[in-house]
Amino acid sequence: MKNFINWSSIEPACPAIASSPPPASAFSASSVPYFLLSATADSSPGFITSSQLPNSVLGSTTASKAAEYLAALVSNSQLANPLLMQTQTAGQFNQQLLNTEQINGSATTQTSFPGHNSATEALIAVLAQSAHSVNNTTQRTTNNNLSTASFGQSLANNLVASVTNPAVSTSCFSSTAQSSPGTYTPNAATILSSIESQNSPTNLPPSRQHSAFQLVGGLPQPNFPVLQHPSLQLHGTLPLLSQLVNQREQQQQHQLQQQIQSTLENQIHLPSPSSIQELQQQTQVESQMSQAAAAAVSALYPSIMCKILQDHLGPALRPSLTSTQFKPIPQNERIDIKRFRGKEPHEWSTEDVIAWLVSVARRNDIPFEDFNVNGFAKCSGPLLMLMNEQRFRECDSKYGSLIYVEFRKLISDDTCIDDWMRTYKEDDQRPSTSNREQNSETLSLNLLCPPSQNSSQTLNGLLAAASPRSPFANNMAFPQQALLQKMSPIQPQMRLPIPIANIKCEEGVPSTSEYRESRPTESSLLHGVSMKIKRNKDGRPRKRSQHTKGNKLWEFIREALKDPSTCPSVVRWEDPHQGVFRIVESERLARLWGEKKNNKKMTYEKLSRAMRTYYEKQILVPVPKTGLYPKKLVYKFGPGAHGWCAPPLLVASSLQMDQHENMS
DNA sequence: TGCATATTTCCTGATT
DNA sequence: AAATCAGGAAATATGC
Structure with a gap:
């Protein structure tokens, strides 16, 4: 257990750990694969340019995306043989992590951080560790075939450890310290949440049960056979890399097959059939390893798997990749x-x-x-x-x-929806039937597209899509029903039950509506579609209520702690039992809060002032000055707060940690 | 319309 | 030096 490092024992001693990246000495140019160094990018030297990335990565051509992509590529190729993953980079990285003095060292500065390759290297290190630990596991359990699940789990565990550790998640996983610190983390955190929900700690191998807070250190020192090719030193092109990966794997497979073949042919010279079995098992393990690694990476990084990789991975993996998920934007x-x-x-x-x-x-x-x-x-x-x-x-x-929440934020000031609905109401109240038809058509077309598009479509055509038994199929009153039916499969109970003219008053959904009475939940379909226009004294429409349930600041933070896209990257638990949490990225949290409140001027200064008002109401209580927690950016939920509870994994891990500490 | 609530904004000064 | 904390005071937005 000596080679476990307990992050929680380091963090209190170094509250600013998240903003102190490792010193530059941890990485050297010689430890970086050639193709990472040879590629160039306008924004982030050391990364491949966006033009060299496949479509699936082009959606957001940040340096971190490129890093993720390359990391996946590297890991896909190198995890085929775990020994190859014991790189110098990984060893140095882990040694660096183990060196508490260095982590705490005040000499570390932002400028010394080699931001151009950190994300990839950090990831490689984690992947290397996964390979290493699985390798050990395999050695310990000789006859156990290595399963995809176990490898994926190991990989996931190491990532859990890394992302949970702020030194890794915020510093090392930020691909470019200068331009986009920490941008990697949310993705990793998002991925991890799904993994965490699948892997309970009790199912882990004994050596990994503390994984949520620990990272195994002390990798063997390396021998790093990088993919060396003259072209790679000049141009880090993905197709070539992919080709090399394919070639190498084919060679390996071929060699192993030849070995088995010759072994079988010379069976008489062999001491026992068990050796053949071992060799076959080895081949099987190699193959499984490759697929398991690929499956793990693909599970962890579905967004960065391009077609090249999918093809490379073979049919075993393809079923797990949905066509829509990886469909590039043409x-x-x-x-x-x-x-x-x-x-x-x-x-x-x-x-x-x-x-x-x-x-x-x-x-x-x-x-x-x-x-x-x-x-x-x-x-x-x-x-x-x-x-x-x-x-x-x-x-x-x-x-x-x-997405729904984001969209509601957009229309929270009710302006546009009110205007839009009012326009329709005015039109709708015109007596002329022909007008009604026309207006219904306009609306129905607008639902699909603004007037500029699809204008050739006719109302009849749209209505034809509606169920002939629909109560609105013949009266033109509510073409949305037809449209919604046409759009996508909708459960019958989800169909819009009432004519639009009747739903314009939020508090006055018509009492005559039999639909509403028989199916009260249906009115919720129109949640937010309000015709009641509340305006301030100056005539401006009122913003969405700040008092709406779930819209308070502390509730926002509570939800952020439950949301893998913000926890642990923006906020994270310090002690899930006690309700102690820490703000990791203060300004980002403020920005998110500002977005929620439609206030672009929100800052952490203001947010924290609002937080301090909670002390009076005991929604927050002062954090005990026991030395257990960092002195800044740490808050604690009090008796006035409710509904906060830590994710089960964190609680379980924390309990295990407590036990571990008690034992030692 | 007025009051209560929940911030938001601005500020000064202290601490890390 | 910069970030954070602490809290007073007034303003603002909103619900009821």
């Missing part, structure tokens, strides 16, 4: 990702919606490819306005709620 379908900003949501075309989704992904540090864009492919702004949270979840089961 080059010829580029969209103006800024246009939507100049429009109101009800003016958004389907392209604007996609562009907005890109911005949501970026803002939340979610790989855009993780969004089920297909689910929103036919949604225009007006249609989004009619969709409730459940409908968003139907479009994207994973991120639907988040």
